[in-house]
Amino acid sequence: GRFTAISAKGATRAAKTNLEKSQRLRFILAPQSREQFEQEALSDEFESIIRALSDLDVRKAEAFKKEDKQMILSAIERSGGGTQGLNQTVCQQLRRWLVESAGQIVEAQRAKSKKERSPKYSQMLVNYGRLLGDSANAFSSPEQDKAIELFHEALEEDRAALDAAGARDEASEERIKVARDLFMIGSAHYWRREFPQALEKLEEARDAYIAVHGSDAHPDVAKVQTLMGPTLMKLERWEEAVASLRAAARNHESGSHAEAECLSFLAYVLFKMPHGGKAEADEATDLRERVLEINRAYFGNEHPEVAMSLFQLARGAAEAGDRAASADYYRQATDIYSKIFGEDHEKTRKMRQRYVSAAAAAANLNEVARKNSSFTSKSSQALSMYDEQRAGALFPEGMVADNRQLP
16 A cells, blocks of 8 residues: 555656656665565565556656646557556556565665575565566566576575474475475576576475475465476476366366466466367367456456457467457457557557457458358368468467567
8 A cells, every 4th residue: 555655646747747768767665665565575565566667657646736637648648558557557667666675675785794684685685586587578688687696596505404493393384485486486497588497496395385385285385386387398398288277277266366377377278289189179278268257357458468368369369260259359358458458559549450350251252151151171271271360470489479479
């Protein structure tokens, strides 16, 4: 709540000053608030801070004079990028400030003796690494390198604490921390596309969590198995990838965002299996529909995650030859992006281009079908190939909406 208030004030100030990306916002905390921030930002309050960043919206900000708010918002809408563009700029500024602040907090702790350090030091290291990894602009970058170093440092700290705990009651908590650190190292290797190293650490993390919980039927284990799925796929161990994701899906909370992410990965792997057939393709479609259902219930109808789900359904429908369904899914995704980002935003334009191409392909297919009553599956396949070339590459390999990539 405190961080959300800071975000709102910063957003309003940015609106008033017509903030440009090259400029920087300053965030000033009172001494008492700064001390509390340093103690909690990278530990107890970290997840709420991340949620506040994801929910940041200048339209929710308050002006000192209430009558100024609509005037400011109107001016923002008339500027290039609109409110969403300003949201992105403020969010980038906040993330940069958080990364810098996190670095200062960690360095201050590191300068202390081990006895003087916060008992949550390893958690601070992990969350600082998460911030760095999130801010990285490439698969291999100084930020990613630093993040892995921080995760390894956390692992050393927690293994030392585990050894010191021995068989005492707190050993269980220390083992959970070790499993967490192993998972973070595996995740970092995955995003760096270092898949053998990723799998090694993920398997260690899975086994560590199973040892703590006494069973693989736990959300912590499911979290690891979810990322093991695409990792195994990248290593072309397809059957193992499917098995890992099916096991994870059984243990995620029903209707959770984690379940949706797992099912999305499973659908992707099933659809891409070299020896997969109609049964796998049909299951992939069913899974994507379930993901759309979960995301609509979790986020609401107008959210980028819902648009992403529609994008995946559109892609699957097109590859299955159902051009009309593909065009309709693209239309729905375009409508969501238009409402969230505005008509002129790059994401909206790209999604609309996909919709127009898919609609043209569907119209062309219908026209040929009307002219040829003896339309057969063989000619349909030939038309599909021709139409792909004519309509352009609708689905560049690996690219998905919102500038993200599937596994």
